[in-house]
Amino acid sequence: MAPVTEDVDLLVVGGGKAGKTLAMDRARGGARVAMAERGMIGGSCINVACIPTKALVASARARRALDRGRELGLVVGDVRTDVDLLRAHRSDVVDAMVALNHKQFLDSGMDLVIGQARFVAERTVEVRTADGGGRVLRGADTVIDTGTRPRLPDIPGLDRAGALTSESLLRLERIPDRLTVLGDGPIGLEFADMFAAFGSRVTVVSRHSRLLPQEDAEIAAAVGDLLSGHGVTVLFERRVARVGRDAGGEVTVVLEDGLEITGDDLLVAVGRVPVTEELDLERAGVAVTAAGFVDVDEHLATTAQHTWAAGDVAGSPQFTHAALDDYRILKENLAGGSRSTRDRLIPRTTFLGLDLAHVGLTEEQARRLGHRVKIARLPVAAIPRARTTGETQGLWKAVVDAETHRILGATLLGPETGETLTTVQTAMLAGLPCTALRDMVISHPTMTEGLNMLFANLTEDQDTSGR
Ligand SMILES: Cc1cc2nc3c(=O)[nH]c(=O)nc-3n(C[C@H](O)[C@H](O)[C@H](O)COP(=O)(O)OP(=O)(O)OC[C@H]3O[C@@H](n4cnc5c(N)ncnc54)[C@H](O)[C@@H]3O)c2cc1C
Numbered sequence: 264m265a266p267v268t269e270d271v272d273l274l275v276v277g278g279g280k281a282g283k284t285l286a287m288d289r290a291r292g293g294a295r296v297a298m299a300e301r302g303m304i305g306g307s308c309i310n311v312a313c314i315p316t317k318a319l320v321a322s323a324r325a326r327r328a329l330d331r332g333r334e335l336g337l338v339v340g341d342v343r344t345d346v347d348l349l350r351a352h353r354s355d356v357v358d359a360m361v362a363l364n365h366k367q368f369l370d371s372g373m374d375l376v377i378g379q380a381r382f383v384a385e386r387t388v389e390v391r392t393a394d395g396g397g398r399v400l401r402g403a404d405t406v407i408d409t410g411t412r413p414r415l416p417d418i419p420g421l422d423r424a425g426a427l428t429s430e431s432l433l434r435l436e437r438i439p440d441r442l443t444v445l446g447d448g449p450i451g452l453e454f455a456d457m458f459a460a461f462g463s464r465v466t467v468v469s470r471h472s473r474l475l476p477q478e479d480a481e482i483a484a485a486v487g488d489l490l491s492g493h494g495v496t497v498l499f500e501r502r503v504a505r506v507g508r509d510a511g512g513e514v515t516v517v518l519e520d521g522l523e524i525t526g527d528d529l530l531v532a533v534g535r536v537p538v539t540e541e542l543d544l545e546r547a548g549v550a551v552t553a554a555g556f557v558d559v560d561e562h563l564a565t566t567a568q569h570t571w572a573a574g575d576v577a578g579s580p581q582f583t584h585a586a587l588d589d590y591r592i593l594k595e596n597l598a599g600g601s602r603s604t605r606d607r608l609i610p611r612t613t614f615l616g617l618d619l620a621h622v623g624l625t626e627e628q629a630r631r632l633g634h635r636v637k638i639a640r641l642p643v644a645a646i647p648r649a650r651t652t653g654e655t656q657g658l659w660k661a662v663v664d665a666e667t668h669r670i671l672g673a674t675l676l677g678p679e680t681g682e683t684l685t686t687v688q689t690a691m692l693a694g695l696p697c698t699a700l701r702d703m704v705i706s707h708p709t710m711t712e713g714l715n716m717l718f719a720n721l722t723e724d725q726d727t728s729g730r
């Protein structure tokens with residue numbers, strides 16, 4: 264007998280950052296809420312993405328700090344990376360956050376339904392539960408937040424080569440002696456730099472002529488110096504012809520120019536695809552884009568009545584803080600508001616040996632848009648705090664409108680710049696001229712104090728965007 268349809272005020276399909284936050288919020292407010300999640304309590308960020316990677320970045324940074332202990336007046340014994348301890352550290356961090364999320368879900372009063380969901384009608388899903396049973400749930404409002412998964416490119420031999428994705432590499436079965444990384448986005452570079460600290464010889468295969476084409480050219484060059492200083496080799500303008508693994512377990516990547524890279528493991532990090540295929544969205548009247556993302560308008564409404572989408576699957580910038588902002592938008596719009604995703608100032612921080620933090624426009628983008636700009640630059644070595652810690656590598660750069668002195672964007676490569684960037688972002692949101700940060704009294708000696716120095720360095724100079 265088919266299960267009866269259970270009606271709720273809000274149905275969330277996929278418990279990602281946006282969906283779980285909305286579900287808890289509405290449930291705490293007294294609404295009947297059901298959230299279908301196929302198994303990752305808390306979504307990908309805490310289980311297989313941001314949190315486990317940043318736990319390991321912390322290990323990699325500590326490893327490098329220990330390696331230069333003598334510089335700081337410390338005699339450190341034999342430092343080595345222990346994969347079992349690394350795995351335990353990652354699990355401790357993740358398990359504690361999963362447990363906290365689980366408790367918060369239950370405390371909120373929502374109905375947490377563990378199982379794979381697929382649509383059977385408008386706003387209605389059937390959830391296959393682990394015990395073989397099923398439930399049919401219909402929301403007065405339904406939100407899709409099923410996220411993304413790693414993209415596996417169509418490269419001959421790749422499917423049989425036992426290639427790793429970010430998820431499988433995070434299981435940390437071993438530290439490979441030689442790690443080949445296909446892809447030079449944030450995932451590829453974070454893993455490359457972290458595994459170099461753990462002792463792997465890392466080779467990154469890039470299709471581009473330079474690192475990070477979306478970032479400021481000068482800063483990208485400084486990232487290149489950082490990575491090569493850490494022993495990471497980047498091969499530019501290369502395309503992969505085929506991949507194979509031999510009986511001895513070695514994986515060989517053959518490039519179109521004939522070069523062969525042999526390694527113990529291959530990480531494929533060439534972007535992520537939306538989790539929409541198995542959802543039967545057509546049954547819900549929900550259209551998808553050509554790339555398979557849920558088609559949403561600026562209010563995160565889909566093509567079906569009272570059906571919304573949020574986070575990666577809705578084509579939002581693939582960051583947890585963007586997904587959280589999608590929750591804020593949905594919270595208002597489900598209550599009749601019309602909040603928009605347009606013109607959001609969304610920062611990003613890539614966590615290498617140093618933070619690579621960015622907000623707003625790069626110099627190249629600002630010039631393309633016709634702004635007359637002034638540029639501010641500061642080598643991290645000029646900041647007193649960096650002198651005290653001995654972490655003097657890095658470069659800060661900001662782009663300022665030449666007439667108004669409003670900050671158009673900033674890219675900061677250096678220690679903990681993801682934190683300092685927030686001050687710049689706050690000034691941008693408040694519409695403050697950069698002189699406010701130049702003249703603000705900031706505690707000494709902190710890294711943020713560098714903002715005084717950065718904005719004292721404004722120059723109306725030539726185009727250095729590398730266009
Ligand atoms: C390795 C890595 C590192 C990252 N690091 C950072 C970082 O440092 N900072 C940052 O801001 N962003 C980072 N990101 C990006 C960030 O993880 C994502 O943007 C964010 O998690 C997206 O959240 P979401 O709400 O879209 O859904 P997700 O968190 O992806 O959750 C989707 C959920 O839906 C569930 N689901 C899917 N299909 C179904 C179904 N049919 N039925 C039931 N449930 C289903 C999944 O199990 C999952 O729990 C990283 C990503 C990766 C891969």
Ligand SMILES: NC(=O)c1ccc[n+]([C@@H]2O[C@H](COP(=O)([O-])OP(=O)(O)OC[C@H]3O[C@@H](n4cnc5c(N)ncnc54)[C@H](O)[C@@H]3O)[C@@H](O)[C@H]2O)c1
Binds near residue numbers: 449451453469614
């Ligand atoms: N610290 C962070 O905030 C953080 C960390 C990791 C991931 N993320 C999010 O996750 C998203 C996905 O990360 P990603 O690094 O997988 O994707 P990405 O799309 O950002 O970068 C993938 C890179 O691989 C290249 N590429 C594509 N196909 C290729 C091929 N066949 N061979 C070689 N290179 C190829 C692309 O040109 C691109 O430079 C990011 O865009 C980001 O939004 C964020």
